[in-house]
Amino acid sequence: MWGAPLTARSKKLLLLGSGELGKEVIIEAQRLGVETVAVDRYEAAPAMGVAHRSYVLDMLDAEALKQLIRAEKPDLIVPEIEAIATGALVELEEEGFHVVPTARAARLTMDREGIRRLAAEELGLPTAAYRFADSLDELRQAVLELGTPCVIKPIMSSSGKGQSVCRTPEDAEGCWNTALEGARAKGTRVIVEAFVTFESEITLLTVRSVSGTVFCPPIGHIQQDGDYVESWQPHQMSGAQLEEAEAIARKVTDQLGGYGIFGVELFLTADGVLFSEVSPRPHDTGMVTMITQDLSEFALHVRAILGFPLEAVRLLTPGASATLKSDGAGQAFAVTGIEEALALPRTQVRIFGKPEIRPGRRVAVTLSSAEDVEIARMTAKQAASKLQVEVYKDEQ
């Protein structure tokens, strides 16, 4: 029970990170009459446009973060990105604030080392072989031990930033430099993973709520340069594979605890299912659920974190999503081709409204449903190919 937003009895949700995923979280929270506050490192972030109010803040600055949260006193602190001073969240939780799903889950998943060691070493989940390195020399040694090809990623990055494949030992230096440039926070530590030759990869959206754990039908996806370009639901896999995948997802999410949605990333290989990583929040590949499920991943997250019951998730139709990324940079740009994209059957478009583009930045997503998942994939990709990011160079 709560009062209207902006009154003394309101229920207040504060979002840390205000991109395309957070925008949908805010919309779902607003639908339940929740007061919403959006925070990100830049002005006019997507979720800021739909929240009651917003703040621009360096979320890696622990003092600034604590000051804001103590002043705002939200009922729920909802991390939307990984790059947050998670030590501050742990402190705030000790003071009685509610961090979603828990401050520990945010801290462990903020860097690849925390979650990988928990999954592989504590829980014994199958993963690719891995090493950590703090210098080029250590990286060279790790590459020798794991063999090539292997994948190198900064321990703190997302959406493939700073990630590269090391194909021969001579590539190590180039990979090291790529990781340094792409790391999200200051720091040089990288993870080196044996390259997994997977048949396919999936996100298993797992919801922990007061009613227990519920799995969404598996989402298949394709990534380019470590970033998602296409996703679909349901992904065809055997009953045995699904059982393995759900067992892994249950184990890791039970260990992280709290209520909310988790995006559990898994590789399906000839030798079984491997755990890759987990986001304790909605997942980019899960945007497809805006067209496929009775409750989207965003609606599920909000429902679970508010403590409401959730007995099951229903897939209404097969569907797919495809991304639009920009090539150019700057603030003078426009998305064109929306009419052509929307002329395709059972197709919707989400334009995030980011105020500035840079090469590779995700700007929009197309969503298509169909009787058959392959038709949905084709349609969503076709729709995305109709969209263009036009840049006005002389205005920059």
Ligand SMILES: Nc1ncnc2c1ncn2[C@@H]1O[C@H](COP(=O)(O)OP(=O)(O)OP(=O)(O)O)[C@@H](O)[C@H]1O
């Ligand atoms: N060890 C590996 N072997 C083969 N491919 C890999 C490996 N690690 C990552 N990839 C590929 O790169 C993609 C991105 O990797 P990962 O999820 O670790 O990065 P990320 O930056 O956290 O991405 P996001 O934030 O989008 O989840 C994976 O989905 C997969 O396609």
Ligand SMILES: NCC(=O)N[C@@H]1O[C@H](COP(=O)([O-])[O-])[C@@H](O)[C@H]1O
């Ligand atoms: N893979 C994680 C992911 O997709 N996160 C989503 O992208 C935004 C950052 O985008 P930006 O880099 O364009 O600002 C985040 O705020 C989140 O919505």
Ligand SMILES: [Mg+2]
């Ligand atoms: Mg990932």
